[in-house]
Amino acid sequence: MDNQYLWAKALHIIFVASWFAGLFYQPRIFVNLAMVASDSHAERERLLLMARKLQKFATLLMIVALVTGLWLWLGIGIGRGPGSGWMHAKLALVVAVIGFHHVNGAMLKRFEASANKRSHRWFRVYNEMSVVLFAAVVFLVVFKPF
Numbered sequence: 001m002d003n004q005y006l007w008a009k010a011l012h013i014i015f016v017a018s019w020f021a022g023l024f025y026q027p028r029i030f031v032n033l034a035m036v037a038s039d040s041h042a043e044r045e046r047l048l049l050m051a052r053k054l055q056k057f058a059t060l061l062m063i064v065a066l067v068t069g070l071w072l073w074l075g076i077g078i079g080r081g082p083g084s085g086w087m088h089a090k091l092a093l094v095v096a097v098i099g100f101h102h103v104n105g106a107m108l109k110r111f112e113a114s115a116n117k118r119s120h121r122w123f124r125v126y127n128e129m130s131v132v133l134f135a136a137v138v139f140l141v142v143f144k145p146f
Contacts, residue, residue, distance in 0.1 A: 005076050012068035019065045020134050022058030023097070026051060026104050027127035033111050034120035051108050062101055069094070085146035093137050100129060 029051045036044045072078040079087030110116045118126075 002076070005072075005078075008068055008071045008076060012065065012072055015061055015065035015068055016137075019058055019061040019101075020130060022054050022061060023101060023104070023130040023134075024127075026054050026058065026108075027123055027130065029054065030104075030107060030111065030116075031120045031123040031127065034116060034118060034123050048108075048112060051111070055105055055108055058101065058104075062098070066094075066098075083144070083146075086140045086144040089146070090137055090140045093133060093140070097130075097133050097137070100133060 029047055033044065033047045033051070036047065073080065073087070079090070107116070
């Protein structure tokens with residue numbers, strides 16, 4: 001195997017997994033923020049600080065994951081040519097994951113403005129979306145069903 005391919009693949013896996021770690025954890029912070037008592041300013045500010053830092057860090061990880069993915073796809077040619085329908089499906093899911101990332105940013109802004117209207121139960125369900133997206137991407141990449 002080509003050394004460039006192995007480097008690109010390893011880096012892509014590392015940064016995708018790291019990005020998803022942020023996507024798994026940020027909604028969990030939202031669960032806690034939604035449960036904070038209105039008179040608990042210190043706890044609210046601590047959680048907001050954690051969420052802000054995580055959003056920035058996850059954004060950097062996302063950028064590197066996308067760059068390494070483009071390197072594999074356009075630079076090395078993974079998922080191009082006949083039998084690459086799985087790549088089109090994966091790219092659609094990547095767009096959904098990027099959307100999920102940005103929705104997290106919008107939710108953070110609502111929490112910062114004290115404008116959140118959703119319950120901690122809603123955020124518990126929302127929290128599982130990142131797992132569903134991650135599993136779908138992994139299954140497509142591993143099984144390449146079409």
